[in-house]
Amino acid sequence: MNPGLEYGQAGEIADALLAFFAVEIVGGLPSSDASIESVRSVDPTFNASIEYRAGASFTIGLNEGCVDGIFRALNSSDEHDLTIARRLTEDLFGSQEEIDAVLNGMLNLCVFFVLLHEFSHIACGHIHAAVGNGQSGFTLNEIGTSDRLGDSGLAGGEVTGVDANKVFELEADSTAYELLLEHAETILRASPGLDRIAWEEKAGAEAVPKMAFLACALVVALTEGQRHEAGRETGHPRALTRILNLCLANLLLFLPGDWRVEEFVRKLKIDEAAEAVIFGRIVPTIVDAIEFCRIGCAGMEMELSLRYEAEIGSVTFGRAFAKDFASLAVGREEELATEPGQEYAALQRVRRLLIPRMGVHRQASWWTI
Numbered sequence: 001m002n003p004g005l006e007y008g009q010a011g012e013i014a015d016a017l018l019a020f021f022a023v024e025i026v027g028g029l030p031s032s033d034a035s036i037e038s039v040r041s042v043d044p045t046f047n048a049s050i051e052y053r054a055g056a057s058f059t060i061g062l063n064e065g066c067v068d069g070i071f072r073a074l075n076s077s078d079e080h081d082l083t084i085a086r087r088l089t090e091d092l093f094g095s096q097e098e099i100d101a102v103l104n105g106m107l108n109l110c111v112f113f114v115l116l117h118e119f120s121h122i123a124c125g126h127i128h129a130a131v132g133n134g135q136s137g138f139t140l141n142e143i144g145t146s147d148r149l150g151d152s153g154l155a156g157g158e159v160t161g162v163d164a165n166k167v168f169e170l171e172a173d174s175t176a177y178e179l180l181l182e183h184a185e186t187i188l189r190a191s192p193g194l195d196r197i198a199w200e201e202k203a204g205a206e207a208v209p210k211m212a213f214l215a216c217a218l219v220v221a222l223t224e225g226q227r228h229e230a231g232r233e234t235g236h237p238r239a240l241t242r243i244l245n246l247c248l249a250n251l252l253l254f255l256p257g258d259w260r261v262e263e264f265v266r267k268l269k270i271d272e273a274a275e276a277v278i279f280g281r282i283v284p285t286i287v288d289a290i291e292f293c294r295i296g297c298a299g300m301e302m303e304l305s306l307r308y309e310a311e312i313g314s315v316t317f318g319r320a321f322a323k324d325f326a327s328l329a330v331g332r333e334e335e336l337a338t339e340p341g342q343e344y345a346a347l348q349r350v351r352r353l354l355i356p357r358m359g360v361h362r363q364a365s366w367w368t369i
Contacts, residue, residue, distance in 0.1 A: 005071050010064040014040040017108060018062060020190070021115045024183055034363070036122065038115065040064065045143065046226045048114045052127050052138040060118045062111070069300060070110045073222055074103055076299020084292050088214065091288070092207050102211075104191040109180065109215035112187055116176035117219075118142075124175055125361030126168040143226045163350045165235045170347060173242055174249040177216050184212040206281065213250055214289055217243050221293035222300065237347065239293070240321070240340035247286055247325050248344075251278065278329065283322050290321075 005013075018038045026036050034056035044065040051059045074085050082090075085103040089096050121127055121140065131138045185208050224239035237245075324341030327333070333345045 005068050010067040010071070011040060011042065013107065013111065014062050014064055014067050016190075017111050017115065020187070021112065021119075024186070025116070025119060025179070034058065034122075036060065036119070038062065044068070046222065047141055047143045048118050049142065050118050050121060050127060050138075050140040052131055054136045058122050058127065060115060060122075062115060066114060067107075067111055069222060069226075070219065071107055073218060073296035073300050074106055074110075076295050078295045084218075084295055087292070088211070092210075101191065105188045106211060106215055108187050108191050109184060109212055110219050112183070113176055113180050113216050113219050116179045117172050120172040120175035120179070121168065123363045124168070124171050125358055125363060126172065128361040128363075129358065142223055143230055143232065159350055159353050162235045163347065164354060166237045166343075167347050167351045167354055169237055170242065170245045170344075171351075173216070173220065173245055177212070177246055177249050180212050180216065181209060184208050209250075210285055210288075213246065213285055214292055216246055217289035218293055218296050220246070221297055225297045225300065238340050238343055240290075240338075241343045241347070243286075243289060243293070244321070244325060244328070244340050244344050247282055248328060250282055250285075251329055278326065283325070286322060286325065 018040055021038055026038070029036075036058045038060040039062070041061050041063045043063040045063055046065050046069040047061075047063045048066055049061040051061065053059075075083050077083050078087075085106060086096055086099055088106065089099045089102045092098075092102065118140075127138060127140070188208060188211070220242045221239045224236065224242070227236060320337045321340065324336050324338050327335040328341065328344065336342050336345055
């Protein structure tokens with residue numbers, strides 16, 4: 001196991017990011033009857049949480065163990081003794097000179113994505129829907145004993161509580177990813193050592209969005225890995241399904257056009273511009289993300305909770321996963337070949353049934369997708 005943060009460091013990092021979150025996210029919300037606060041816990045377990053109390057009061061909790069776990073994953077080494085952070089530094093800058101700055105930046109992006117994921121459960125109306133039956137309190141733990149988001153009046157007919165919960169996880173991921181992209185450069189500039197890096201000159205314009213995507217993917221893999229270790233993965237999408245969801249969110253964000261999360265059908269015409277984005281940017285990033293997640297989870301002494309594909313590292317599976325991504329992008333669900341692709345398509349069908357029921361629960365002015 002790689003060494004973690006020194007005593008006190010995890011708390012300092014958490015406090016700094018919680019303060020940034022309070023100002024940039026919560027402080028920017030329009031006035032409403034709801035209140036959101038965020039707090040740090042010294043709990044050493046890998047977890048984040050939301051507590052709801054009657055009167056529309058929400059508390060987002062971040063464990064120090066979550067910060068430390070992400071740090072250790074970023075310092076995990078592969079068989080060539082290259083850590084995730086070193087691999088990324090060489091990829092972006094052609095050398096390892098900026099390793100400390102990149103490590104700090106990735107850690108901050110990962111932890112901020114955790115906070116944004118919890119916030120997105122609130123903004124997207126998931127908590128409101130879960131307590132819509134008059135509950136006076138509700139607790140959501142990402143890892144561990146928790147009330148389930150899908151166990152609400154939304155379930156029924158073709159929609160089960162388990163499937164609703166899975167859909168909510170995907171929505172929270174894609175919403176948090178877009179919010180992270182809005183703030184990623186500011187977060188990186190505030191990271192020690194990164195303020196002096198000329199990104200455009202040394203790493204190129206793709207550095208910030210690539211780091212943001214890899215950070216989200218790593219957090220997803222670590223979270224699902226921890227759930228798997230705790231025997232609590234039931235009711236959550238596969239890690240690769242969540243990563244596939246992020247890939248599609250990435251595609252829609254970077255292609256021209258007015259894309260909205262409420263669209264019932266997402267189909268793209270693969271023209272030259274779309275093909276350049278898919279094969280020039282997204283597919284290589286997918287390959288990097290899966291490899292980074294594999295290394296990071298191994299460093300945390302757990303499997304890459306892709307709890308199902310023994311051949312995850314094989315060329316055959318990698319090609320099939322990339323093909324499923326392309327099939328989903330153009331709406332050819334009948335061509336899907338992998339379990340993550342098939343799960344994603346099934347959950348999108350559930351989501352189309354949920355969308356009309358969710359309107360009353362959304363905090364529409366709180367999120368931008």
